[in-house]
Amino acid sequence: MTERSEPGGVGGRPSTGNTSEWQGKDLGSRTVTYDETRAILYALAVGADASDLDLVFEERLRVLPTFALTLAQWAPDALGSAGAFDVGTAVHGTQRLRVLQPLPRSGTVEMTARVAEVWDKGSAAVFDVAVESAYFSATWSIFAPGRGGFGGERGPSARRRPEADPSGELSVRTASNQAALYRLLGDRHHLHIDPEAAKTAGMPRPIMHGLCTLAAITLPLASSLGAHPADLRELEGRFAAPVFPGDELRVETWKDDGGTTLFEAAAADRTVISAALARFA
Numbered sequence: 001m002t003e004r005s006e007p008g009g010v011g012g013r014p015s016t017g018n019t020s021e022w023q024g025k026d027l028g029s030r031t032v033t034y035d036e037t038r039a040i041l042y043a044l045a046v047g048a049d050a051s052d053l054d055l056v057f058e059e060r061l062r063v064l065p066t067f068a069l070t071l072a073q074w075a076p077d078a079l080g081s082a083g084a085f086d087v088g089t090a091v092h093g094t095q096r097l098r099v100l101q102p103l104p105r106s107g108t109v110e111m112t113a114r115v116a117e118v119w120d121k122g123s124a125a126v127f128d129v130a131v132e133s134a135y136f137s138a139t140w141s142i143f144a145p146g147r148g149g150f151g152g153e154r155g156p157s158a159r160r161r162p163e164a165d166p167s168g169e170l171s172v173r174t175a176s177n178q179a180a181l182y183r184l185l186g187d188r189h190h191l192h193i194d195p196e197a198a199k200t201a202g203m204p205r206p207i208m209h210g211l212c213t214l215a216a217i218t219l220p221l222a223s224s225l226g227a228h229p230a231d232l233r234e235l236e237g238r239f240a241a242p243v244f245p246g247d248e249l250r251v252e253t254w255k256d257d258g259g260t261t262l263f264e265a266a267a268a269d270r271t272v273i274s275a276a277l278a279r280f281a
């Protein structure tokens, strides 16, 4: 990429001001250029196999739609760097992605971003950062401990787990070096590589990027549905608990009437992604 994202956790400053003042803040625009190599590295970092030629061979390349989220990582990072929350303790809470058109194999993407909502969860605030482009729209919900209690609205709660038995189950093994690889795509928050930074955030060791875990699930999910992962149209998920590199995930799925697949992922005995959905063309 010719335009490097501001790395979260590097150069951020302590949170300042009343949390509600960040509501509606314009985070500006960014033009990011990428090449085929970067799109292929991304596919490998989220678990594509060498045999997935459409994802890893430039002659046949189809860019994974979730790659867009690495291009837009500058937006939540910009909010942290501006001082809305403490980048040492805030975590990525929820992600939404809506695909408007396929990303080219290489090219330039123009984006704008703003703080769409700030929710008051009492002990924490949730900042919704919305990014718009011709190719996608996406929202990052950043969960920021210590920034709540400002008298704002509590906002929506997560969708509940479906009551019906799951209609399918998948297994996804993350790699022990996956966060170390994924961070090279743009999100260099120290929490994903440095044991000391992880400890500051209350984690026993470095954790996976939520976006890496979510994207990694879409590959076997697409395959189980007979879809191509590059045909993803919509994706959503709440990061309910940290995932550690090397964790094996059990993903339960439910078919929805509208062609959407609902899912949850668990590692050992804890749910790590909840209220999740994916829709493929």
Ligand SMILES: C/C=C/C(=O)SCCNC(=O)CCNC(=O)[C@H](O)C(C)(C)COP(=O)(O)OP(=O)(O)OC[C@H]1O[C@@H](n2cnc3c(N)ncnc32)[C@H](O)[C@@H]1OP(=O)(O)O
Residues within 6 Å of the ligand: 008, 090, 091, 092, 093, 094, 121, 126, 141, 143, 154, 155, 156, 157, 158, 189, 191, 207, 208, 209, 210, 211, 238, 239, 240, 241, 242, 243
């Ligand atoms: C810069 C970092 C980048 C990363 O990629 S970090 C890696 C990816 N993220 C994670 O691994 C985060 C894993 N999730 C967690 O550790 C926990 O999960 C949280 C710390 C985020 C929250 O846990 P708790 O403090 O126990 O929250 P509660 O008491 O269950 O809920 C309090 C209110 O906050 C809302 N909330 C909880 N989790 C989330 C979330 N993940 N995203 C958005 N909102 C959340 C709830 O709904 C509720 O509010 P209502 O009472 O109004 O329903």
